[in-house]
Amino acid sequence: MGSFSEYLANIGRSIVTLGDGLAVTFSYLLRKPFTIQYPDRTEKPVVAMLPERSRGILEIDINVCTGCSICAKQCPIDCIHIEVVKDEETKQRVLKRFDIDVAKCMFCGLCVEACPVSGLRHTHEFEGSMSDVHRLMLSFVDKPQPVAKPAKKDEPAPETKPVGSIVRKLLADWWKPANPTSGGPR
Amino acid sequence: METLSNYIADYLELSGLAREILYAVLIVAVAAGVFMVALTISGLLTLAERRVAGRIQSRVGPNRVGPLGLLQWLADGLKLIMKEDLVPAAADGPLFRLAPYLVIVGVFAAFVSVPFGQLLIAADLNVGVIYLLAITSLVTVGVLMSGWASNNKWSLLGGIRAAAQIVSYEVPAVLAVLSVVLLSGTLSMQGIIAAQGGWPWHWYLFHNPFTFLAFFLYFTAAVAEGNRTPFDLPEAESELVSGYNTEYSGMRFAGFFLGEFANIYLMSAIATTLFFGGWQIPGVTPEQQATSWGLQLVGLLIFVAKASIGCFVVIWLRWTFPRLRVDQLMSVCYRYLVPLSLLCLAANAVYMLLIPAGSMIDRIIHYGTAAFGGLVGLIFLWRVFHHIRSVGDRLDLNVLARGQKGRFDPRIQARRYGKFRKKRYSKETG
Numbered sequence: 001m002g003s004f005s006e007y008l009a010n011i012g013r014s015i016v017t018l019g020d021g022l023a024v025t026f027s028y029l030l031r032k033p034f035t036i037q038y039p040d041r042t043e044k045p046v047v048a049m050l051p052e053r054s055r056g057i058l059e060i061d062i063n064v065c066t067g068c069s070i071c072a073k074q075c076p077i078d079c080i081h082i083e084v085v086k087d088e089e090t091k092q093r094v095l096k097r098f099d100i101d102v103a104k105c106m107f108c109g110l111c112v113e114a115c116p117v118s119g120l121r122h123t124h125e126f127e128g129s130m131s132d133v134h135r136l137m138l139s140f141v142d143k144p145q146p147v148a149k150p151a152k153k154d155e156p157a158p159e160t161k162p163v164g165s166i167v168r169k170l171l172a173d174w175w176k177p178a179n180p181t182s183g184g185p186r
Numbered sequence: 187m188e189t190l191s192n193y194i195a196d197y198l199e200l201s202g203l204a205r206e207i208l209y210a211v212l213i214v215a216v217a218a219g220v221f222m223v224a225l226t227i228s229g230l231l232t233l234a235e236r237r238v239a240g241r242i243q244s245r246v247g248p249n250r251v252g253p254l255g256l257l258q259w260l261a262d263g264l265k266l267i268m269k270e271d272l273v274p275a276a277a278d279g280p281l282f283r284l285a286p287y288l289v290i291v292g293v294f295a296a297f298v299s300v301p302f303g304q305l306l307i308a309a310d311l312n313v314g315v316i317y318l319l320a321i322t323s324l325v326t327v328g329v330l331m332s333g334w335a336s337n338n339k340w341s342l343l344g345g346i347r348a349a350a351q352i353v354s355y356e357v358p359a360v361l362a363v364l365s366v367v368l369l370s371g372t373l374s375m376q377g378i379i380a381a382q383g384g385w386p387w388h389w390y391l392f393h394n395p396f397t398f399l400a401f402f403l404y405f406t407a408a409v410a411e412g413n414r415t416p417f418d419l420p421e422a423e424s425e426l427v428s429g430y431n432t433e434y435s436g437m438r439f440a441g442f443f444l445g446e447f448a449n450i451y452l453m454s455a456i457a458t459t460l461f462f463g464g465w466q467i468p469g470v471t472p473e474q475q476a477t478s479w480g481l482q483l484v485g486l487l488i489f490v491a492k493a494s495i496g497c498f499v500v501i502w503l504r505w506t507f508p509r510l511r512v513d514q515l516m517s518v519c520y521r522y523l524v525p526l527s528l529l530c531l532a533a534n535a536v537y538m539l540l541i542p543a544g545s546m547i548d549r550i551i552h553y554g555t556a557a558f559g560g561l562v563g564l565i566f567l568w569r570v571f572h573h574i575r576s577v578g579d580r581l582d583l584n585v586l587a588r589g590q591k592g593r594f595d596p597r598i599q600a601r602r603y604g605k606f607r608k609k610r611y612s613k614e615t616g
């Protein structure tokens with residue numbers, strides 16, 4: 001008799017649990033889908049909907065950068081390339097090249113934390129699909145320019161450009177074919 | 187069919203051979219019609235499956251092709267037709283090519299005796315139910331054949347599993363169907379519908395507690411016979427790649443696919459016929475219905491609506507339950523379904539002996555079972571709302587919603603996207 005009552009209990013249990021499982025999935029039919037339809041059916045561009053501290057493509061404000069190369073040393077995969085040379089006439093250090101290889105970058109943020117002047121930062125931009133991977137090498141220096149002096153103790157920190165504005169300019173250039181400033185195969 | 191043929195022949199004053207030819211032409215036309223209807227139904231069901239699955243998983247589902255994504259199934263079909271039809275080098279060519287046709291024929295031939303309406307049935311066979319159960323067994327042969335001919339271990343396992351499963355589940359399915367046959371005293375699909383009535387308490391579903399049980403037994407067994415989750419062991423994509431149809435591509439694969447979805451409709455249509463009163467309109471007798479085209483149309487709509495709800499339930503089951511193990515599958519069949527369906531059959535026989543049809547007790551039992559069914563439905567709804575409320579979600583009945591407004595057009599998208607960029611640009615950089 002014991003096994004028969006177990007048999008009946010099995011049937012009862014399966015009816016109740018299966019029914020409740022069905023109720024759960026049915027309740028999802030009556031709720032709003034969570035999905036947003038990227039990219040053309042969103043209320044705002046997705047870039048504007050990202051959380052404040054999300055890590056997108058890196059950008060550097062070269063008017064603030066002191067050329068200390070700490071960021072390049074921090075990067076575990078060496079995707080930041082900095083060249084600083086000494087100008088013989090003015091005895092100034094000149095920033096000749098500041099490239100970030102976005103194709104390699106893993107958005108770990110170590111370089112951003114290390115930068116002493118907060119010139120390097122994450123933007124919210126993330127849409128950078130390219131037909132040629134070499135064009136993902138972002139060049140932030142068009143022509144060589146002297147590096148910035150770090151601010152003194154009582155001086156206010158230098159003004160930086162709004163976050164994202166620099167990289168967006170570069171991104172816009174990306175879409176134009178064969179733009180010399182967008183890197184190209186090196 | 188014959189009456190229609192005779193009617194037209196008399197009208198055209200045909201005789202002899204011409205009459206026979208007309209009859210043959212009509213048969214071919216009706217067969218083509220049934221085939222097209224079945225194809226459309228299974229095509230629409232693939233779309234329904236994907237939309238329901240999307241919604242259940244909190245997604246939207248396909249919504250880009252045509253209005254509301256309603257043409258997605260045509261796009262899918264077109265894609266499958268244009269794909270290359272590969273036959274593996276080691277496969278048994280003729281068998282491999284033949285198998286999908288057996289599946290298609292097995293399922294689509296069954297549509298011949300589906301009573302869409304009182305007059306809308308291609309052939310009301312006097313052995314209708316048995317014909318349906320017999321002809322769908324061709325699917326087993328096709329599935330086993332495809333598994334064998336593919337010369338692939340996964341396919342073979344899938345085919346063998348399918349055969350074992352379908353043969354096992356045929357038993358409870360037939361026993362549950364026999365309960366209804368016993369009550370109605372006929373095997374003809376139209377006869378079974380005519381023995382029921384329009385209102386729920388006239389349906390065989392609520393005839394007595396044992397037919398109520400028989401319905402669930404039949405439905406479970408039918409889902410298992412149709413290789414649908416949670417009984418989709420023959421396909422079992424996490425174990426057998428895709429089971430018996432692993433090696434198929436292009437239109438032959440589509441054959442299996444359409445067969446599966448047509449089968450869903452078929453099992454729902456059979457359930458509608460046997461348990462849900464088919465095309466019966468509440469408050470209208472079959473004699474009244476036979477005299478009016480309008481009522482015929484209403485009957486057709488009622489049948490299709492009932493069958494669609496059945497299809498929805500099958501789809502819904504798939505996205506709810508995990509797959510059974512092989513031993514569990516067999517134990518469900520032989521330890522639970524078979525004894526219970528035997529019990530149903532015996533209990534129905536006893537019921538017919540003890541309680542005269544149409545008596546007071548008979549009617550009280552109908553109403554009581556219907557009330558019980560309604561109560562179960564209410565409890566179910568309460569659970570549904572409980573699950574929505576318990577996570578602080580809100581009801582959203584806009585089932586056809588497809589996200590934000592906007593039409594898919596790469597150019598529109600590019601233009602709008604360009605505008606997005608410019609707007610943000612000007613806002614932040616001045």
Ligand code: SF4
Pocket residue numbers: 058074075076077078079080100104105106107108109110111112
């Ligand atoms: S985010 Fe990480 S990987 Fe990317 S450049 Fe900075 S340190 Fe390198």
Ligand code: SF4
Pocket residue numbers: 060064065066067068069070071072082114115116117118119120
């Ligand atoms: S970005 Fe920052 S860390 Fe990198 S070189 Fe410039 S100042 Fe140094």
